[in-house]
Amino acid sequence: xxxxxxEELTKRFGPVLAVDRLSFSxxxxxxxxxxxxxxxxxxxxxxxxxxxxxxxxxxATVNGLRxxxxxxxxxxxxxxxxATSFHPGRRARDHLRILATAARLPVSRVDETLDQVGxxxxxxxxxxxxxLGMRQHLGLAAALLGxxxxxxxxxxxxxxxxxxxxxxxxLVRTLAGEGRTVLVSSxxxxxxxxxxxxxxxxxxxxxxxxxxxxxxxxxxxNQFSVLLRTPQATELRRVLAAAALDVTVExxxxxxxxxxxxxxxxxxVARAGLTVYEMRPIDHSLExxxxxxxxxxxxxxx
Amino acid sequence: MSALLxxxxxxxxxxxxxxxxxxxxxxxxxxSLLPAVLAxxxxxxxxxxxxxxxxxxxxxxxxxxxxxGILAAAGEYRHGTIVPxxxxxxxxxxxxxxxxxxxxxxxxxxxxxVTAVGLVAGGSYLAGRDVSVDxxxxxxxxxxxxxxxxxxxxxxxxxxxxxxxxxxxxxxxxALIWVFTVENAVPIVLRDPGLKRWLPGGAxxxxxxxxxxxxxxTNPWIALGVLAxxxxxxxGAAVVAIKASDIR
Numbered sequence: 019x020x021x022x023x024x025e026e027l028t029k030r031f032g033p034v035l036a037v038d039r040l041s042f043s044x045x046x047x048x049x050x051x052x053x054x055x056x057x058x059x060x061x062x063x064x065x066x067x068x069x070x071x072x073x074x075x076x077x078a079t080v081n082g083l084r085x086x087x088x089x090x091x092x093x094x095x096x097x098x099x100x101a102t103s104f105h106p107g108r109r110a111r112d113h114l115r116i117l118a119t120a121a122r123l124p125v126s127r128v129d130e131t132l133d134q135v136g137x138x139x140x141x142x143x144x145x146x147x148x149x150l151g152m153r154q155h156l157g158l159a160a161a162l163l164g165x166x167x168x169x170x171x172x173x174x175x176x177x178x179x180x181x182x183x184x185x186x187x188x189l190v191r192t193l194a195g196e197g198r199t200v201l202v203s204s205x206x207x208x209x210x211x212x213x214x215x216x217x218x219x220x221x222x223x224x225x226x227x228x229x230x231x232x233x234x235x236x237x238x239x240n241q242f243s244v245l246l247r248t249p250q251a252t253e254l255r256r257v258l259a260a261a262a263l264d265v266t267v268e269x270x271x272x273x274x275x276x277x278x279x280x281x282x283x284x285x286x287v288a289r290a291g292l293t294v295y296e297m298r299p300i301d302h303s304l305e306x307x308x309x310x311x312x313x314x315x316x317x318x319x320x
Numbered sequence: 321m322s323a324l325l326x327x328x329x330x331x332x333x334x335x336x337x338x339x340x341x342x343x344x345x346x347x348x349x350x351x352s353l354l355p356a357v358l359a360x361x362x363x364x365x366x367x368x369x370x371x372x373x374x375x376x377x378x379x380x381x382x383x384x385x386x387x388x389g390i391l392a393a394a395g396e397y398r399h400g401t402i403v404p405x406x407x408x409x410x411x412x413x414x415x416x417x418x419x420x421x422x423x424x425x426x427x428x429x430x431x432x433x434v435t436a437v438g439l440v441a442g443g444s445y446l447a448g449r450d451v452s453v454d455x456x457x458x459x460x461x462x463x464x465x466x467x468x469x470x471x472x473x474x475x476x477x478x479x480x481x482x483x484x485x486x487x488x489x490x491x492x493x494x495a496l497i498w499v500f501t502v503e504n505a506v507p508i509v510l511r512d513p514g515l516k517r518w519l520p521g522g523a524x525x526x527x528x529x530x531x532x533x534x535x536x537x538t539n540p541w542i543a544l545g546v547l548a549x550x551x552x553x554x555x556g557a558a559v560v561a562i563k564a565s566d567i568r
């Protein structure tokens with residue numbers, strides 16, 4: 019069962035194509051990282067999911083319905099879109115009480131969620147005096163008011179210090195442990211890699227990868243490069259090219275064989291009987307795979 | 321709907337701008353009597369003076385209600401609070417309806433507070449001048465009711481303008497320029513003094529003179545129609561605009 023389904027979603031702002039036939043799904047009870055560089059279309063996509071942005075084409079549904087058709091949406095979906103959705107002159111507790119009243123939630127939820135996000139002692143303070151991190155916490159409190167099954171968090175680590183990031187990871191894992199679905203966006207895979215089960219990676223409004231984090235990690239493991247130093251560079255390049263291996267020459271004369279394991283390169287070198295001073299694998303990190311996947315595709319966006 | 325209205329009312333009264341503007345409107349009727357009290361030669365007064373006190377209080381009250389309506393609606397965009405508001409209830413036409421309804425109700429309550437202060441302060445002043453005031457007379461009741469209705473409509477118009485314009489500073493500036501300059505200038509520039517009755521200020525003035533109309537004043541129902549019609553047109557435009565827009 020998918021909690022969130024995005025199908026062929028397209029959003030155009032005038033001449034700018036922000037989201038381009040994007041399709042993905044978020045499994046119920048899973049923590050899904052929604053990843054992409056800044057400007058990839060993440061916030062626009064989440065805006066459509068939450069009924070704030072009208073799609074140019076395609077659709078986005080939550081629990082099978084458009085957000086606008088959900089009954090008591092605050093009890094089904096909690097969202098933190100940005101840390102600036104507060105009136106600075108209003109007290110934090112008042113902000114939550116307003117939302118609780120509108121959503122017909124018990125007022126007791128206000129203090130419960132303030133406590134849950136560590137703002138129990140700051141509820142009486144005006145939001146204008148809050149740090150960005152405290153505002154993120156307050157946004158989370160608002161999202162949790164209705165005790166929703168689904169949480170949508172847009173760049174929730176923005177403004178958080180390292181302790182805050184650790185706290186957020188723990189909170190997200192705790193919420194996931196309770197069986198909730200969490201869709202969390204970020205422009206950094208490393209920020210969510212410890213938290214998510216699945217990833218949806220987009221760039222320039224298009225899907226470039228979707229799957230479990232383990233699958234993406236396997237892709238990273240398969241993307242070895244091998245660095246070689248040899249006094250017979252010309253011969254070695256010819257041998258490797260003959261073996262259909264992609265070779266580039268570094269500034270210092272070292273050869274880098276891309277997309278090959280050390281085993282394959284070693285066998286080719288041995289068969290040719292060439293001298294090699296150094297041969298070592300260059301391990302691509304998960305982050306490098308992410309960056310490679312999200313690298314700009316020139317001319318792909320009109 | 322009632323939960324949304326209560327939430328909207330709380331949203332308004334938990335901001336300092338509401339407290340300050342409402343406080344200024346409430347104390348104004350009492351302060352407006354100071355020149356008469358301190359004057360070496362007190363102005364002539366009679367039983368109708370209390371109606372002038374009530375109307376004098378309404379001068380500031382109507383501008384205050386207009387401003388509070390604008391701040392309540394345009395402030396949602398300025399501070400981004402429209403996002404959590406629409407996440408709780410995504411029906412945008414209802415967002416506008418609740419916003420306007422709550423501002424109308426708060427405007428009416430504020431008007432009753434202002435007129436109460438006007439009656440107490442004005443009544444005390446007039447008692448000191450040996451003029452008795454019957455606060456339950458039909459003239460006083462009609463004027464208080466008119467102040468409440470006109471204030472509610474001004475607050476509604478303000479909220480509709482704020483929801484339509486979205487830019488808080490622009491909406492406030494535009495409304496002030498309209499009230500203090502354009503509305504007075506239009507009949508003069510067009511050389512048609514009768515035009516005033518079709519403008520909000522003229523319609524409001526007619527309703528505030530419900531108990532003691534000046535000669536030549538138009539039918540009060542027409543004046544009510546002008547204000548209510550303007551509020552309805554602006555509200556409709558606000559609904560169309562917000563339904564078509566992306567909230568970002």
